Amino acid sequence: MSIYDMKFKPIIPLLFIALTSCSAKVSGDRVFCFNCWTNIKLFDGNDTEFEDIKNILKYYDKISDNYSARGTTNNLYQLNKATEVIEVDSKLYDLLHVASEPNISGLGGNYFDYRLGSLSKLWKDSLAEKKILDEEIVENEIIKMQNSALTFGEENKVLKVGQAEIDLGGIVKGYTLDVIKEYLTEKERKSYIIDSGSSSILLGEKQTESGYFNVTINDLDNSYIKVKNGFVSTSGTSRQGVRIGDVTCSHIVNPVTGSVVNNYDAVIVLSDKGYIGDVLSTSMMMATVDEIKDSEQKDNVKVIVIKDKNVIYKSEGIEILHY
Amino acid sequence: MDRKKLRNDLFLILGLLLVASISLIVVLSLKKVESNAVAKVYVQNEVVEVIDLSKKEDKDYYIDGLKGKVHIHTHDGAIAVVESNCPHQDCVHMGYVSETNHPIICAYNAVYIVIEGSGNGDVVIG
Numbered sequence A: 001m002s003i004y005d006m007k008f009k010p011i012i013p014l015l016f017i018a019l020t021s022c023s024a025k026v027s028g029d030r031v032f033c034f035n036c037w038t039n040i041k042l043f044d045g046n047d048t049e050f051e052d053i054k055n056i057l058k059y060y061d062k063i064s065d066n067y068s069a070r071g072t073t074n075n076l077y078q079l080n081k082a083t084e085v086i087e088v089d090s091k092l093y094d095l096l097h098v099a100s101e102p103n104i105s106g107l108g109g110n111y112f113d114y115r116l117g118s119l120s121k122l123w124k125d126s127l128a129e130k131k132i133l134d135e136e137i138v139e140n141e142i143i144k145m146q147n148s149a150l151t152f153g154e155e156n157k158v159l160k161v162g163q164a165e166i167d168l169g170g171i172v173k174g175y176t177l178d179v180i181k182e183y184l185t186e187k188e189r190k191s192y193i194i195d196s197g198s199s200s201i202l203l204g205e206k207q208t209e210s211g212y213f214n215v216t217i218n219d220l221d222n223s224y225i226k227v228k229n230g231f232v233s234t235s236g237t238s239r240q241g242v243r244i245g246d247v248t249c250s251h252i253v254n255p256v257t258g259s260v261v262n263n264y265d266a267v268i269v270l271s272d273k274g275y276i277g278d279v280l281s282t283s284m285m286m287a288t289v290d291e292i293k294d295s296e297q298k299d300n301v302k303v304i305v306i307k308d309k310n311v312i313y314k315s316e317g318i319e320i321l322h323y
Numbered sequence B: 001m002d003r004k005k006l007r008n009d010l011f012l013i014l015g016l017l018l019v020a021s022i023s024l025i026v027v028l029s030l031k032k033v034e035s036n037a038v039a040k041v042y043v044q045n046e047v048v049e050v051i052d053l054s055k056k057e058d059k060d061y062y063i064d065g066l067k068g069k070v071h072i073h074t075h076d077g078a079i080a081v082v083e084s085n086c087p088h089q090d091c092v093h094m095g096y097v098s099e100t101n102h103p104i105i106c107a108y109n110a111v112y113i114v115i116e117g118s119g120n121g122d123v124v125i126g
Helices: A011-020 A047-063 A076-081 A090-100 A106-111 A117-128 A135-146 A172-186 A274-286 A289-299 B003-035
Strands: A027-033 A036-042 A149-152 A157-161 A192-196 A200-203 A213-217 A223-227 A230-236 A242-244 A247-249 A266-271 A302-307 A310-314 B038-043 B046-052 B059-064 B069-075 B078-084 B104-106 B111-116 B123-125
Touching: A027 A047, A036 A047, A047 A090, A047 A172, A076 A090, A076 A157, A090 A149, A090 A172, A106 A274, A117 A135, A172 A192, A172 A200, A172 A230, A172 A274, A200 A213, A200 A274, A200 B123, A223 A230, A230 A274, A266 A274, A274 A289, A274 A302, A289 A302, A289 A310, B038 B059, B046 B059, B046 B069, B078 B104, B078 B111
Parallel strands: A213 B123
Antiparallel strands: A027 A036, A036 A192, A149 A157, A192 A200, A200 A230, A213 A223, A230 A266, A242 A247, A266 A302, A302 A310, B038 B046, B038 B111, B059 B069, B069 B078, B104 B111
16 A cells, blocks of 8 residues: 555645744844843744834933933933923833832832932943042032932923933833833733843743743853743843952942942842833842842842852742753 | 555655755754854944854954954954953953853944854843
8 A cells, every 4th residue: 555545645745844844933133222232032923013122122222312312302311411391202201200219129219329320421431441430529429419309290391400410221121121011912922032231131931831931141150040921130240340459340330339349240130020120130239138138028029149150149939050 | 556656655755755864964054053153243233254163263353343443352262352442441341252142242333243053041141
């Protein structure tokens, strides 16, 4: 008997198609925003959704830019320059509200401050020349921050009081990923990775039985965690630290002391909200382990704290695996 | 048994074996590429240089960035920007990088260096 005579003959072409088309279609691209590249991978999306996500990223990049005016509506740069009430972009208005009152535990309130703009710029310029900023300058900047505030009016009107500049760098990436997650949920998309500079990552579900993505931890050797449907945020000195003498100076400025010396090499935060992950991963770099434990309970996040390539604290339930 | 049917069976089996062999070769060659990391250097979103890091060479590359030359160096399977005219020198301070999804960026010169092909995970944090 020939196989042509068999009853399952019709499956032969199907088998051929299955064998030759086993690679999943993935849309992948990147866009430069927030001073880094954001890699976008949509495993079950289409080209229109891809463009929409890129446009969301570009939009928030534009409105949160504190180096130049961009577009027709007032952005952060223009707000920082304004000496009277101005109408800002409506999405910037919402973002400023969240940044000024992040609605997270005392830890975020103590170590996250949206008024750090001018002090951050001064530190950045100083560290570029491998110099420690003069104490007197730091003290003056702290006083400026303490005497500055935002007042919100109706119809997107905002008044900035005081000389300190607003900086949204510590929150805008996570906040934008929250907006993107909302968009993808609305479109009923489940499988995606939106990776903003390897420091703020939005993950959906992998197209496998478990649905978990393997997230490699750069600050540990050959280590990874499994994550799905959430945000992973980190702040660390390994990529952006500057060694001056015996001290590693970070890009993260302590808003209380003005110092750029942090307690750890990296803090990784797993959260349900991107902006909370961003704010806490920055704040926790300056906190004690007890403060971190307190915050993880109150803010419902999980944390990994790393120093000298060792995990010095991790939340219950986090499993660090090895390649 | 019908000789014609037998011949057709033989052709079909040979055809399937051929497809399977080609698939195997493609899969194996892709795996080989994955274990051999390459660094892609972009200027303004265009690839200007592809560097095979698996050779572990000590080698210098000079890229024309948007506002000046960017000096790149490879060493022991890693890549670094060692010299750039950018004001903040963030790209230079990153040092040598050998991991995927861990790009070196010189925004001032619109230069972006990314390593592809050697990662184990889906994404890298940090």
